[in-house]
Amino acid sequence: MSDQAATFLERANQDVNTPKAAAVAAGARLLTTKRAAAVAAYPAMDIMRDRARAIRLHALTNLDRYLDQFADAVETVGGRVFFAATATEANDYIRRVAADTDAGLIVKSKSMVTEEIEVNNALERDGRTVVETDLGEFIVQLADDRPSHIVAPVLHTTRQEVGDLFAAELGVDYTDVPTELNQIARSYLRERFLRADIGISGVNFAVASTGSVAIVTNEGNGRLSTTAPRVHIAVMGMERIVPTPEDLEVMLEVLGRSATGQSLTTYTNIVTGPRRPDDPDGPDELHVVILDNGRTDVLGSEVAEVLACIRCGACLNVCPVYRSVGGHAWGDVYSGPLGSVLSPALFGLEGREELPYACTLCGACLEVCPPRIDLPRMLVETRNQVVEEGGGFGWLNPAMSAYRLAATKPAAWKSAIGAASAGGRVSGNGWFSRLPGPGGAWTSGRELPAPARVSFRKWWRQRDGS
């Protein structure tokens, strides 16, 4: 799922300072503001975050047991469970279900894990039509684009672009009025929901004790995809488990507030098995696909904690790097601080060596993460892995050696500071506005505080003497 541009830096350089990156930044800021307001209005947030953390870590620590219990519970209510070690195994199973169903049309509600395994491509190769039904994902699919945010996929797209796209692809008259664009998508997708053979959804949480899967959406596409078609296939990363319905409630308390500033997302859709014998509607078949695809490796690694993530996107929204370059620079499904830890862990470090450095270690991601995942620690851990494998910023090593030499020898330190004071142009407010040599890249866009004209040592001696 990598972009044409080979590296993070190349992709970031394409996007930085573009209207696209500015639009993503504006969206991320708005979501951050909404989250802050929701948290301020909810005094229990801190306690619930502690509980959410405890639940997620407990579930991960006992994951084998809860997955076993969950699979039994799904089967008890008439669902089928498939354990997929790889993306290919998952896709092959879904292709088999589609063949058995003789499915022509498949509707899909937004799901990061199905983006991860690229199930659409697998099904389309078999001649089946797959339609994304989340408005944002629908736009991404029509434009043959990629999501720039795990919660709001088209933060980077303008309404004029959507208007052009709908006119070109759906044969409607051009409009860039969001309510009209919304109405066009509603009609187009509704007709497809009602005649689709299969609905594919992700899973936000899977409840081990009841065999329930919870899917949250604001639009209702998650409900339509799992109600109208005859067959529902739910695809989940194996770490989505929570032990009990009470635990599910705790996770829901923090998810909506963290993602979009909502007390609860509009639809919390809890599915427990297929249509019951006397039910008037709902799917006749439910298949739950539980995906590993690298997750057991993550579970056995130094970054196992990242599996506690509930995909709210709050860490993306606050990240200064994400806000500067937008989501596409990461080149994978998962972007921002989460992506910088999760993607190398899941898909391998090769080609992703720059990701853990796309970070200022400011710690904002940890501040907002509902289960308080220590992303800064794991970003550093991922940097360690990069260096251990001989990649990344190896040139820093001699520089750090020089620094160590200077910093531990007073005479060398004094002359280095003197050189720094003399080397750059100091603006009126005591900042370097332009540095010579490699330092110029830093000061081309910002200033650096200049060393004081009188050093502390000198000032102290003079003060002492007075």
Add this chain to the structure above:
Amino acid sequence: MDREAFLSSVRFSLGTGTVPAPEPLNGGSVVPGLSRADLLGRFTSSLEAVDGTVHTTGGLAVLDEIVALHGPGRLIAWDDASLPVPGAAERLVAAGCGRVDSTVPRDNEGRGAHQSTYFDIRYGLTGAEAAFAESGSIVIRSGPGRPRMASLIPLVHIALLPVDRIFRSQMDWMSEGDVDLAEAANVVYVTGPSRTADIEQQLNLGVHGPRAVHVVIV
């Protein structure tokens, strides 16, 4: 992959992994309770904040006002036996709404043909077995006589809520309400009308689900 093999590889990783142990929790109540009168007020303001409407007085007479507001149209309704009070569907029919059969055939062709009649349903009538004051949500459970589509496919969703079924939050409902999720194929918490902000973060109602939600207290 076979379940046992999958789980044993998970078990193996857990042996070498570093999932941190969670810090001990403070026990006790998280938020103070609310009186019944406060619960209704809070529920109303929460649902209004997400663009829904609560009708606290007037009972089923309110249905006439709702039809006057949105105009007559076709209706999917729960059976009377599944609603907290009888007569609501008849009232909507009397106001000019044609009731549509809500049992979807199980065979493939019948299913498609039946659901194609759902394209422009105007009203859906359901009960609500609980509500959450803090978020403005209602809980809707599927079952015999309780089609899932009734709260999902129409332009206008009308839900009848008994006043004594409002809880402070979903957590209170779960702990006080004797809830069994596995009892029904579908339990949904509905918090206002369907919404999206995908295009330039501008709010739009009714993208796939209902554009209006009326909760009638009975």
